[in-house]
Amino acid sequence: MTTRALPPEALCRHCDPDQFNFDTTDELEDLEGFIGQERATESLHFGLGVEHKGYNLYALGPAGAGKSAMVRKFLKALAAERPIPSDWFYVNNFSDARKPHAVALPAGQGVMFKEDMEQLVIDLQEAIPLVFESDEYHTRRQAKEDRLEERQENAMAAMQKKAEEKHIALINTPTGFTLGPKQNDKILGPEQFHKLPEKEQEAIEQDVKALQEELRRTLHAIPQWQKEAREEISKLNREMTTSAVHHLIDAVREKYRDNEAVIAFLDRVEDDVINNYQQFLPHDERKPTLFGLPLSQQEEGPPWHYRYRVNLLLAHEANGGAPIVYEDLPGYNNLVGRIEHRAHLGALETDFTMIRPGALHRANGGYLILDALKLLFQPFAWETLKRVLQSGEIRIESLAQITSLISTQSLEPEPIPLHVKVVLLGERHIYYLLQALDPEFDELFKVAVDFDDDLVRDSHNEHHYGQLVATLARQHKLRPLDRYAVARVIDRSMRLADDNERLSSHMRSLTDLIQQADFWAGEQGHKLISRDDVQQAIEAQIHRADRVQQRLQDEVVRGTLMIATDGEVVGQINGLSVVLLGDQRFGHPNRITARARLAKGQVVDIEREVELGGPIHSKGVYILSGFIAGRYVPDYPLSLSASLVFEQSYGGVEGDSASSAELYALLSALSGLPIKQQFAITGSVNQMGEVQAIGGVNEKIEGFFDICRTRGLSGHQGVLIPSANTKHLILREDVVQAVKAGEFAVYPIENIDQGIALLTGTPAGTRDENGEFPEDSVNGRVEASLIRFSERMQSTDEMAVMVTGEDQ
Template sequence: MTEPLAAHALRRTCDASALGFATTDDLSADAPFVGHERAIEALEFGIEIPNDGYNVFALGPGGTGRRRLVQQQVAAHASDRSTPPDWCYVNNFSEERTPQLMQLPTGRGTALCEDMEQFIEDVKTALLATFESEDYQTRRQAVQEEAQEEQEAALDELQERAREENIALIRTPNGFAFAPIKDGEVVSPEEIDTLDEERREALQEKIEQFQEELQQILRKVPERQRAARKQIQQLNREMAEFAVNDLLEELQARYDDLEQVVDYLQAVRADIIENVEAFVRAAQSGSSSQNQAAMQQQSQQSNGLPGALWRRYRVNVLVDNSDTEGAPVIYEDNPNYRNLVGEVEQIAQMGALVTDFNLIQPGALHKANGGYLIIEARKLLTQPYAWEGLKRALQNNEIQIESPGEALGLIRTVTLEPEAAPLDVKVVLVGERMLYYLLSAYDPDMEDLFKVMADFDDNIDHTDAARMQYARMLATLVDEQDLRPLDASAVARVVEHSMRLVDDTKKLSTHRTALCDLVTEASYWAGKDAADVVSRTHVQQALDAQERRADRLRERVQESIARDTIYIDTEGSAVGQVNGLSVLQQDGFAFGKPNRITARVRLGSGDIVDIERETELGGPLHAKGVLILSGFLEGRFAQEHPLSLSASLVFEQSYGGIDGDSASSAELYALLSAIADLPLKQSLAVTGSVNQHGVIQPIGGVNEKIEEFYDTCQAAGLTGSQGVIIPQSNVEHLMLRPEVVAAAEAGTFHIYPVRTVDEGIALLTGQPAGTRADDGTYPEGTVNRAVADRLAAMADQRRAFASPNGTADEAASHE
């Protein structure tokens, strides 16, 4: 008969005296993380390799500190790299819809921006002074007067010749007119009418001749005006060049080493001269203060932005790395499409949306260019088109700023198309394993763009060195969070809790967040006790408080069992009935739940009906476990005759979904009991899965399952016969509560490890299972013999039913 486990096997403790320090203040606070060597190696490889496509996906469970570790590793490498250049957008004067991108040495982007702002102010002043100057006004007036004088001279000459013919050139409000004169006076129409016809015709002929000459003179007026305007335009350009050249040469001298900037400044010079008329019109409008306002008004361009003529000469510093040390490390908390690739903003002006190159905004890719970009994968994938936008940038090695609608071809508006920025960035995605494997399975671009997988461990091996790593990590947490130090007993309790978190005494959890929360709360309870140091008691208080906050549902389950609302027997025996154990999970809090499992058998064709599956309450893993039972029964008891029973299995009072195969051994025990008509002890609960050979396999949540049945038995009254049957392979996972260990030590509660179904059924029935003899039979008085006999009888009955007009005895005699 299997013996119960000794109390020392139910919980592994950490000896505080063996840790070698009094409090965490005695330790160096330089270990923010524990474990993750594999992930760190992968990160270093992915960060250092310069080839395209070797971006990193850091995958692992949340709470392990993966993002912080990524940032720490990336920052360490970034500090050794050179600082990338600045990036600026400037106006493309030849094609304003495609702003020009300029790459400048680190820090010189801001310098150029400030220099251009000062240049604009200086140009405003210089142009105003130039076009208000007496020299300019004199020269402009001279051009205008020259054109006027030419016209007047032609008119005077015509008037003189007409006078010689006794015809006067008269200026009227409606223009010029010719009229005959006599003795210096204009002849009236009545007097002209008195002239004979010949003289009237001669007079009319002369007037028409002079009228034609006048028309020729007047036709030359627009030509003279055009010539004058050209002369004035040339004068304006000469004056503008005079005003701008000195300023521009001074500015250009500062950037002689940057050919792109020199070319841009020359383009600025040409554009100012080309648009000088706007400044001239403003200068002619009045005083200096009026000129400033007029120049602002005159400089409204087609885009509608205030001061657009001056805005066209500004520099939009997209990325300024002047304060960056080494390569930039950017963490994008909101990785939507615009925040990644940038955008062209728009301003509402006079009922329309307008923009220019000054409204181009950078994205995270611009800011991280030449360095590293860290993104949470889940946040990225939940943003529309963000994943596709990131892939496109990485595939093309450039950042193209455009709206998602334009990128998808859904909309097309006349707007800016900034020159694409060359991209040199290392991207690190941080996310759960599920996301990584889904992307790898369904997105063929993953293997080309994210070649490096940095897999963070859930746990580490429990060794002496690991315990000291843990202690240093706790010291670091205390230092970072400004908490009370932990004494050795508190650290030992945290280590014990870490084993419980992973359900394995040979492992320690790497869930940094859970440990940080525990230390923070333990420090709080120490403060409530006015203690300067956190002790084991305070850590236990924190654990108890965490459980108390989360165990409302568990309490309701226990209450229902105590009030017989949920039927669970902890004494006596019953045929075809066993206590199975399951685990429920609620918002990170796991607890066990006893379940009554029953089985009924009858004559049939070997079918085992899983009622949970039939009602669609059972999951595929549970259904698999039930099917394994058929394999076990057929392999052990149906070698010489067919399995001639039908059976039904059910979790009583189960109204929700059930999945997993951890109850398959309990279902098998109930089934064997029902077949053999042997009662099972209700004082024992069972957990463990079974294979077709009857070997009991390990399961999860063993601690929660044992503790919950212990609580049930304690509420009903411990008798000394109660306990739980678990797989032998789960023994090293036991980290039971101290009160359960104490009960086991006192002999009031027992934990039985079993390797096979035979060991388990012997414990539940109190009878030996029985070993098959060479002739294929089992000894009398064993469970297997009772099962074999019942199944043989069922087979005979089935043959009898199948034989026409025969009985069971007759059917047997024919064999």
Template sequence: MTTLSKLKPKDLRKLCDPKDFPFASTAELEPLEGIIGQERAVKSVEFGLDIKSEGYNIFLAGISGTGKVTLARNLVEKRAQQDPAPFDWCYVFNFRNPDRPRLLQLPAGKGRRLARDMDRLVNNLRKMISKAFESQHFEMHRNRILGSFLDSTNLMYQKLEKMAQAEGFTISRSQHGISTIPLRDGKPLDQEEFATLDDETKQELLERSKALQEKINEAMREYKELERTVREKMRVLEVETARSVMVPYFAALYETYREHAKVISYLEEVHQDVLENLELFAGQQEEMQFPAALFRRIDKKAAFKRYKVNVLVDNEGRDHAPVVYETNPTYANLFGTIEYESEFGILSTDFTRVRAGAVHRANGGYLILHVTDLFKNFFVWDTLKRVLKNREITIESVLKTFSVTSSEVLEPEPMPVEVKVILIGEPLMYYLLYTYDEEFRQLFKIRADFEVEMPRTGEHVSKYAQFVSCVVRRHGLRHFTREAVARLVDYGTWLAEDQKKLTTLFDRINDIIFEANVWASREKCERVEKRHVQKAIDEKRSRSDLLEAKVLELISEGTIIIDVHGEAVGQINGLAVYSLGDYWFGKPCRITARTFMGEKGVINIEREVRMSGSIHTKGVLTLAGYLGAQYAQDKPLSLSASLTFEQTYEGIEGDSASAAELFAILSSLSGVPIRQGIAVTGSINQNGEIQPIGGVNQKIEGFFKVCKLKGLDGRQGVIIPKQNIANLMLPDEIVDAVRKGKFSIWAIGHVNEGIEILMGKPAGKREANGDFTKDSVHYLVDRQLAKWAERRTRGIGRQGQAEVLPRGRRIRPRREGK
């Protein structure tokens, strides 16, 4: 049986034959289009893109490096080519409510055109209205109105003057109004002369002055009414003059945008506002001193901003739907923001400072995001769900969102949103969101799973070569020979840990392509050869194997005790795998078992000190099930066994050592020694069947390095589960050692096979009389357990008898554990 289960060199790996490639180098190949090995994901994404209904956004679930971003971009951009270009979106001033800017929707390219038209309109109006107000025709009408007003006021003044003289007074005009002055001998009476008058005369003059002042006040009311009338006439003149100038310009705009009702409504409001603010366009320059002149210019500049058009989303020149890939989805980058500026220490803003986010730019198309990036930013996830659920987006100031200040705040009109979101993330993120976020389930109904491996078919191997050609051409690298490509294919199989598979973690293949190119450049080779690829792989491992080298050094010094020669009872070499980021390595661990009579069963020392994970604990408990089923059918299992991993000071997880632990227990019970040159990996079930494990290549390599370090003697090797044969992709050194008989690898499916390899004795089977084959390992174990059970039965019988004390007193029978 030992010979039958020993693997041959051809079983230890599967190599790609360079002769299968119909090219000499990748220079002869067409670059790969798209990605390979993700047919399931492609179908899911294509289906999700076909559905336009609400809630059918897409989540791409897969580990990093499987091509999620590439697939998303390729498929989405291809689909976007079939969709029409979306609308332009603009914010304009709201003349009725300045704090709520209005939103205008225009066909692609017309938003920027409207902005240009409005700028041109304002510039033309400023020139033409100012010119009209300076024209001879306007001056003539203006002078006529003013002349009539002056004539009326002069006539009114003359009447007042005659009336005053008739009463013995004259009138005087000043900045405070019109006042009366009494006359004496036709001359105005001054204050000193007035003081010399007697009281009766003074009183008479005051009464006459009072009566006259009332008549003057009545005349002043008539004057103000006349002034108001003149002002209205002037206003009508200005409006009619400006209107005659403005009509052609606005008529042209009304014709241009006649199909857009909201734009026409906006233009009408602009038309009316210009007429109401003609002083902005009159071009009259007031001579003022600083800072009055400065404030005047600032006010005028701010006033003209109301006629600007803020093109929030500009799709000019676009002939299909947008695809936006936002790599930094902060709140502002995703949902837009309202910017502020400081003017004399005061934060201010207006509708021209409203800025679009990725959702606005992707409106009418597709938005690609990494889910982990979303959760790194406050409020982003909840806001994104609200946008998708309400199908509209409201731009809010970041200052308002975080309640930083109570500065001026705008509330722009919300924008309708029609966008399909593609989220990219790890499968764990999908499961967590699906479990704990009900809205996520309603909004992301399409899930696309990405494989980490694909079948190693001829088609996929050929596409691997095309992928190499694609990377080489895209980055200007040296082309690969077919031997180099074959080595990359083998590396892809090693990463997949399956002889029938290839990895889809193309970022790792990318790394080797770039690094092999560097080694080829150092040798000044025109092509990347197989040795360069192998050099890249070896050097990549060398940069990460510091800890492994330290462990081997400790084993070599004897600090970590590992025996690979001789035999020992109750002692075996198990195999563990240590993960350090992208580097895994195997390390042998001495497992010892000690058995003795008792009822505690199998004691896991690591569990007792809380160093054992749940899966490892489960594997140890499974041993008790096997021992009971195998040996305790006709007697109680009177056994206490302690198991431990020697010199292990960190937590232990996994059940891949359960087979080794069982062999150590059986050796301790039977007294048959175990060959220390053979390490074991594999889990076991209660029926004694050996089950597959992970990291088989790393485990074999790890033990081989130790054996090589301590000296290969041809009696060393590793026992693995037979199901793991398909996972073997061992390096040349181990394959050569197996071929030369210096190292062996056995694949087993049952405990009995491992017993015979490790202990050199038949495992034995239960005969018709119920006993195991004489002198077999099972026979010796069963015999030892039977002895312990018999002794324990006799011991309990003796303890159950009453004891007689010297004075004849009796006590109750003693029970074990009491």
């Protein structure tokens, strides 16, 4: 069985620039929509169109796939057709200041109402003092005060008259009124009084007692008269305030007569202004003091008229459409809003004017875009978002109060009804973890918008890809690309997709490449971005990140890392692995060795035994053990102990792409046939001996090629890959040219027999009609070794039984 190397044209299917009917991308129109994302487009159309509760969206795909741009474009088109949401504001609750009222107005009227209320306060501050300085007010108040004074004077005059009729003096002392007898208009002293006849004394005492009772009643009536006078003055004050206030508030009331909540608020404002009219009157502007020291202006409380202000949370333009909000930091307060506090007299205080909106407020009536990972990283944010979506209302609560960290009195603002579509952007694994671990997730995010990583490569999509490149160049104000540069970009897109039949849809990588190519075009003074500029951008990208790769290759060339590229060795083979460092990945050869001996054991994976092998790698070793047991010595017990190891491997080993190389090394060890070291191998194997596809095939081939080229290409070196990986080949141009010159080769392998024949130069061999392999074949030699192991083990067991019997 002969395995032929792949021809050069199979190693990289270049995009043909001659298929394009343009010279530069300036000739192309902008791309409408997104290519290769039909599934995501249908999901977006469905999810954004359904108005029922719970139909929020999760856009899943790798970072940089263009999820955000596509979602925003869809939302922008929809938002323009959606009704404009209401303006929302908080106002003071005059009954309970801790529970401010939330009020809505049609879009554009929120700012207007706020300005109207500010102007109303200014008008009140001017009108109320004026009415209390008017002649009418002073005249009417003076009349009431005069009536009180007249009433008091009349009452005391009547008392004076009654006292004089009975020859009793009414005396006004610093401590109050008192009564005393008099004679001949002279007040009698105690000695003089006691000299009077006894009957006259008794009569005077009775008169004084009666007058004292009447005086007491009169004096007790005076406070009531004063109270009545104050009530009349207060009634006058309210009447005068009403006359000054009513027409001002009524003008605002008329303007918003169709909004019941606003009318109710204005009614409460009018009542509060009338009840607290004195707050609008001039007063001494004395600053408050603390322990005799004047306080700074910052520590004073807010002015009285702040209670009539409007705290406008949301204001929309009358023709702005539905809002689209992206919250970059979706923390608890940034989502639902917060209540701020101010320091006053050593304590924290707050009021309705210090309520601040969150992203949910700003997106209410429209769309909210959030990054899923950022959301999950914020404490309480995920649970809060779910609660808000379930309840359908935004309730602002202090996080400190929720967690009981502080006991400072805060507000309980009235909740605002919520109607919003939430779109989460995130990686696939986050979506599936949420779906598996959070039972409420599927209830609230019913629509998955799954973005494809790549698209089918055909002439139709290549043309659209050119339009995409043109669109990105114009969006980012870059130089136009000629058609050869576009073809090179498409070639690079195939490499990013790891498939010569697919194109990558990763927008960030594509944009980065075009931007960097534009830089190099500028460095060369080009007016257009050429193929060479794109190639230089690609090489510069790789060079900036290939320090580790170069160091590893240098150590191989210097002999520190032992990799053979010529000669033949039994039980030794060059495996290929891919190293991932951030966005950079590169291939690197590893020496794999195998040893086999007689024992009642199994194939030992040294990497697994020392816990450096991952579960997938261990699975691959178990599979090759199954292959050995299933193919050879069906009539004999397997008496084999073998060990496999990645030499000079000091880190973890994962994946099964080296399982075919490990099997080749084991077959070499069992057959005694040496493996040609000019080859490197990649591919996984199943229990039937079929070689299966693996990832990173291009990087693996290029990694071994770089080592061989540095040492000198012999013309016999090459790489064995699974046949199924042929469609994934997009190799570098220098590798393709080396193959074309006969200096390097890539061999497609379908099964283990093809590979071992190529590696050893000996036919693998198949069973004849008698069920036996040819003696000189690889399989014949392996089976002969296993039979020999089994017979020796049986002989050893029989001798052990005989020795045991003699001892007994």
